[in-house]
Amino acid sequence: MNFAKYSMKWLSDLIFPAKCVGCGEFPGGKFRGYLCGRCMASIKIKNSFECIGCKKSVPLGKTCYFCRDGNSIDQLLVAADYKDFKVEALLKAIKYRFIKDLILPAFILVKKYLKHFNLKKEADLFQGRPLVVPIPLHRARYNWRGFNQSEILAGLLADNFQMHTRSDIIVRIKKSKPQAEIEDREERMKNVESFFCVLRPEAVRGRTVLLVDDICTTGATLNEAAKVLKASGAKKVVGLVVAR
Ligand SMILES: [Zn+2]
Ligand SMILES: [Zn+2]
Numbered sequence: 001m002n003f004a005k006y007s008m009k010w011l012s013d014l015i016f017p018a019k020c021v022g023c024g025e026f027p028g029g030k031f032r033g034y035l036c037g038r039c040m041a042s043i044k045i046k047n048s049f050e051c052i053g054c055k056k057s058v059p060l061g062k063t064c065y066f067c068r069d070g071n072s073i074d075q076l077l078v079a080a081d082y083k084d085f086k087v088e089a090l091l092k093a094i095k096y097r098f099i100k101d102l103i104l105p106a107f108i109l110v111k112k113y114l115k116h117f118n119l120k121k122e123a124d125l126f127q128g129r130p131l132v133v134p135i136p137l138h139r140a141r142y143n144w145r146g147f148n149q150s151e152i153l154a155g156l157l158a159d160n161f162q163m164h165t166r167s168d169i170i171v172r173i174k175k176s177k178p179q180a181e182i183e184d185r186e187e188r189m190k191n192v193e194s195f196f197c198v199l200r201p202e203a204v205r206g207r208t209v210l211l212v213d214d215i216c217t218t219g220a221t222l223n224e225a226a227k228v229l230k231a232s233g234a235k236k237v238v239g240l241v242v243a244r
Helices: 003-015 037-042 085-096 100-119 139-145 149-160 185-192 220-231
Strands: 075-080 131-134 170-174 194-198 208-215 236-243
Touching: 075 100, 085 100, 085 208, 085 236, 100 149, 100 236, 131 149, 139 170, 149 208, 170 220, 194 220, 208 220, 220 236
Parallel strands: 075 236, 131 208, 208 236
Antiparallel strands: 170 194
16 A cells, blocks of 8 residues: 555544444444444354356355366355345455455454364365465555455465465466557457466465455456466365355
């Protein structure tokens, strides 16, 4: 976060004290006042699993037979439902209001979910010591926000579950042709998209990678990252998100 933006945020925090993103009250205390204990406790953890491609219910979130061809993610784990307005408000406040203090409650949801998930013995996620990799932001976006919420989530996850995390494995690069050079509109649209590039293939070769992000919508981002990781030799790629 640059200085001007930091000062603006500091000033607005001073004028408008933190309110709970869920109920709009001034609770004080928890998560610096941005989320009250009651709202936090009322967020339900998911206990069903869905395929990343067709969203149909599948055992343990494993990508279904029909979606395996077009989806590089092998398994998808989703901690909470984005349709819960408190979850949506929480994640939006991190992303667009730069409220870093809300990453902790987002992580707590993931932690609760994983503890519940791990009770099912056959789904032991931590078998084979997966490498925790956050979905990177494009550098320009990182400089604008000042932090990557997925990277912080990945760090908390690795600390809490004794796993190894690295944020230097993949980078996000913008397709760089100057827009004016492209005549076709559809091509122009494609040109502004970013793509992933693996910087450390030796670190993922033969390993299970746990890809961490805040939100999964269509699954395109996770799949794109999983695709390049697998091309670099990753054995299995599991997507883990706070909400979908
Ligand atoms: Zn509240
Ligand atoms: Zn499917």
